[in-house]
Amino acid sequence: MTTSTALLTADLVGVAVFAASGASAAVAKRLDLFGVVFVGFVAALGGGIFRDLVIDEVPPLAFADWRYATAAAVTAVAVFWLHPQLARLRTTVLVLDAAGLGLFTVTGTLKALDAQVPAVGACVIGMLTAIGGGLGRDLLTGEIPVVLRREIYAVAALAGSIVVAGLHGLGYAGPVPLVTAAVLIFALRLVALRRRWGAPVAPLRSPRTRGPGPDPEW
Secondary structure, three states: OOHHHHHHHHHHHHHHHHHHHHHHHHHHOOOOHHHHHHHHHHHHHHHHHHHHHHOOOOOOHHHHOHHHHHHHHHHHHHHHHHHHHOOOHHHHHHHHHHHHHHHHHHHHHHHHHHOOOOHHHHHHHHHHHHHHHHHHHHHHOOOOOHHHOOEOOHHHHHHHHHHHHHHHHOOOOOHHHHHHHHHHHHHHHHHHHHHOOEOOOOOOOOOOOOOOOOOOOO
16 A cells, blocks of 8 residues: 555545544534534544645645545434434544544644645644644534643644654655554543543632722732
């Protein structure tokens, strides 16, 4: 399998996984069929559209290659009809989202590197490719985006993109190293969820009780 074929396969698998994640979240919010498909489409292709626009690949693959939109729509419809058989939708959404995070980080970083974007910029693009779909999904379903909470999410994507850029710089660009990087991101995200790892949050100070006297001047 060539690198381009592996990249396309990983991209389409990532589309299907994120579409399932978005559709599952939409089903949990009791949206109709169109709403489920739309949220699945945004979750699956939002990050990729951003990536392609940034690296000046127009029209984006989401619109230029029918396989992307078809994979997202078919997956979302399947989740809509099969959701009664999916136990514990929240757990399903989290696992699928972690898988999509790993796949899209790898493909986003590699496509940026192939477009001659410097390593630092490619890492940022890879991270934004991975978190863009989940950001759109959460906003559409009325949730605080995961990337803005203390969970290890964007950090996992950024760490994975650095690994991918490092492997690429060392000449390891075959399917096995890339799959390994995606699995590492997936595992880091799940372990962080399991152990409740999180980034630091600013502490809230209790309001001070003001004593008698004039207000201080600012």
